[in-house]
Amino acid sequence: MDSAARQALQQGMARLADGDRSAFGPVFAVLHPLVVRFCARLLPEGTDAEDAAQAALLKVFTRAADFDASRDALPWVLALAAYECRTWRKARQRRREEAPPDEQVLDAAEGPESRLAGAQLVSALRDVLGDLKPEDAATLAAAMGDTERPDVPPATFRKRLERAMTRLRAAWRTRHGLE
């Protein structure tokens, strides 16, 4: 977005916050494609990105009256959009945890290079899993469907998984030096 467009957005958001309804059309015309592109980068899967972009736009306009004109409009809008994308990503993760493994759809478009890279990644992951505590490894194995899930409430399992993922990331960084 060039500086003139950014300035126009800033003025439009300030007018909307003040209650000038004539600013709605121009602001929507600028924000719609911007938020769609932004969400598509954060959520590569098509339908989730569209849904998140729509939810983000609705959130932006619901909160438009709260916009403080002394702040920069573009980061404010993108922060709301990023939060919506994060919410959609977490919801998708929860849906995957709760779905049985045989209902997960394989990507038919995967080629041999992708499968090889995936296999190498799985091998690297199993090396790192060996560095973790047994409880964390068991939690991650259950999440991946390798073993049966323990008999605990879903919220408890999610918390254990979150902690295990944090330790997994730290172990990955230690072993491989990158995320």
Place this chain on the structure above:
Amino acid sequence: MDSSELARRARWAYEQGRLVRALPLGGYGVVLMLCAAALSTRTSVWMWVLGALFTGLLVAYGWRGGVLGRAVVPGVLGGVLPLLVPPLVMASGHMCASGCRAFCVWACVGGGVLAGVLITRAASAVPQARRGGFVLAAGVLASLCGALTCVLYGLSGVIGVMTGLVLASAPVLVLRRA
């Protein structure tokens, strides 16, 4: 969802957001109504009617925004001045019986003048082109607020508040046209 449908929903979300944000302003109206009821020796149906209108306008001004939104605080603060006049008059020991009602009505006029002064001072921060609308909007709020107690003296009390407001704010409107 196509773009026009999304735009329609976004516009609706915008108006909803503004309305939700404006609702707490109605709290000022409710609090002032209750204060007026507490400060008055007796309440009338008209006090509650004016109070409901005042509360509704506060929310409407806040939802609409712009000049109306900016008129809320000066209008309410200005209206508190005439609202306090009847209780102060009674606290001073003066009873507004039929013979000396004129004093009480003039006291409401005085409260209106003070409200008008406050509103015209606040109007100096508003762009020249919108000053008239601002003074009118704030004046309506202040009149309704002051009338919550001045209605005790009947319609003359209410007119007294409005007269005082007009007297104090007329210079702003006249100078705007000059």
